Amino acid sequence: MNHPKPEEWVPYLYGEANSVAREELAAHLRTCAQCREEVETWKRSLHRLDTWKVTRARRRPWERMAPFVQWAAAAAIILTAGIAIGRATAPKIDTDKLRASLVPELRSDLQQETAALVRQEVARAATLTLASSRRYTDRIGQQIYGSLKKEVETLAVNAAVGLRNTAEQLVQVADYQEPAIQPTPDR
Amino acid sequence: MNGILTFPLLGARTDEEAMWRVKLYDDHREFDRLVKRWQEPIRRLCERMLGDAHRGEDLKQDTFLRLFEKRKAYQPKSRFSTFLWRIALNLCYDELRRLKRRREVLGPAEAETGDEATVEPIAETAGPDALTVKLEEGEMVRRAVMQLPEIYRAVIILRHYEDMKLAQIADILEIPEGTVNSRMAEALVRLSRMLEPKLKSAPAHLSAIDPLNMPKESFVL
Numbered sequence: 001m002n003h004p005k006p007e008e009w010v011p012y013l014y015g016e017a018n019s020v021a022r023e024e025l026a027a028h029l030r031t032c033a034q035c036r037e038e039v040e041t042w043k044r045s046l047h048r049l050d051t052w053k054v055t056r057a058r059r060r061p062w063e064r065m066a067p068f069v070q071w072a073a074a075a076a077i078i079l080t081a082g083i084a085i086g087r088a089t090a091p092k093i094d095t096d097k098l099r100a101s102l103v104p105e106l107r108s109d110l111q112q113e114t115a116a117l118v119r120q121e122v123a124r125a126a127t128l129t130l131a132s133s134r135r136y137t138d139r140i141g142q143q144i145y146g147s148l149k150k151e152v153e154t155l156a157v158n159a160a161v162g163l164r165n166t167a168e169q170l171v172q173v174a175d176y177q178e179p180a181i182q183p184t185p186d187r
Numbered sequence: 188m189n190g191i192l193t194f195p196l197l198g199a200r201t202d203e204e205a206m207w208r209v210k211l212y213d214d215h216r217e218f219d220r221l222v223k224r225w226q227e228p229i230r231r232l233c234e235r236m237l238g239d240a241h242r243g244e245d246l247k248q249d250t251f252l253r254l255f256e257k258r259k260a261y262q263p264k265s266r267f268s269t270f271l272w273r274i275a276l277n278l279c280y281d282e283l284r285r286l287k288r289r290r291e292v293l294g295p296a297e298a299e300t301g302d303e304a305t306v307e308p309i310a311e312t313a314g315p316d317a318l319t320v321k322l323e324e325g326e327m328v329r330r331a332v333m334q335l336p337e338i339y340r341a342v343i344i345l346r347h348y349e350d351m352k353l354a355q356i357a358d359i360l361e362i363p364e365g366t367v368n369s370r371m372a373e374a375l376v377r378l379s380r381m382l383e384p385k386l387k388s389a390p391a392h393l394s395a396i397d398p399l400n401m402p403k404e405s406f407v408l
Contacts, residue, residue: 007368007370007371007372009372010353010371010372013375014339014346016353024354042376044379044383045375045379048328048373049328049332051324051325052235052325052326052328053209053325054231054234054235054240054243055234055240065291087370127279
């Protein structure tokens with residue numbers, strides 16, 4: 001029997017053989033026990049290859065944090081250096097001179113502040129006074145309005161009563177019939 | 188010039204576009220992206236070629252270092268991955284040669300790894316724990332693969348573990364596809380010879396364990 005060469009089986013084993021080759025090789029396997037056994041052995045070996053697992057790259061937590069830690073460290077170093085340089089290079093302060101220059105400035109600031117406060121306070125008091133006086137005026141106004149209203153109502157009622165009396169009198173007047181004059185006997 | 192070239196490339200760049208930018212402008216951001224995307228496959232390849240996790244990690248670093256050094260040699264006609272795999276494989280070959288020389292000079296007693304040592308049938312001494320047996324079986328497979336000559340080892344790793352097509356392997360190794368097939372066949376024959384007699388004594392349930400990484404469609408049953 002004409003057996004296929006070992007290298008011909010390789011694309012077949014990995015499913016890369018074209019359809020013609022695949023058919024021919026499969027047909028051969030059906031009839032050739034020798035090749036069948038060989039191919040089965042190779043398949044078993046290929047399956048076994050899978051038991052060799054490579055280590056998986058696993059980063060430890062601190063390694064995962066490394067970029068952040070690096071940035072934090074860099075920031076800390078820059079900050080520290082900046083502060084140190086600032087302190088080292090700052091000119092020495094003459095306190096008396098500083099005080100002498102600061103006092104007038106502070107004084108005028110204080111004056112301005114006080115004036116502003118006073119102005120504010122006065123304005124507030126004035127507003128309050130105005131508001132309360134307005135409330136008082138409103139109350140007086142309401143009282144006057146109330147009593148006036150009463151007066152007007154009384155007047156109106158009185159007027160109504162007066163009108164009614166007049167009307168009744170008018171009716172009476174209208175109904176009045178002159179008493180018939182008894183003809184006096186001729187004398 | 189830079190702006191004009193950048194505009195149409197906005198959004199997700201292909202590896203080839205990214206490498207082109209690395210080549211032309213020394214674009215470090217794109218280079219970082221390439222490293223992130225490819226470091227795992229490259230590390231796996233190196234670890235399997237050397238049979239050692241630490242050496243694999245070191246060689247992965249060397250690969251990306253070399254990639255940056257050789258950025259001007261990159262031709263956009265070819266796939267970026269092919270370029271990268273070639274660099275990694277060449278570094279692996281260099282390292283293996285270096286280790287071999289070292290063994291020759293220092294003698295086998297001083298050799299660091301037991302790659303060339305005779306493989307004991309570990310399964311016979313395995314405990315009842317199936318996981319232990321499986322781990323030891325993995326170690327046996329590692330030793331068997333390490334005993335393969337490098338040219339066979341490379342094709343087995345690229346085809347089986349990295350799931351590359353035979354044509355792509357031929358492209359990377361710059362050999363005809365027929366040669367890839369014959370190297371694969373030779374690797375299979377040698378591996379079977381090494382693994383078969385030892386695994387006969389393995390517990391019967393092991394053969395029932397479904398291999399995890401093997402794509403089902405890869406096999407014609």
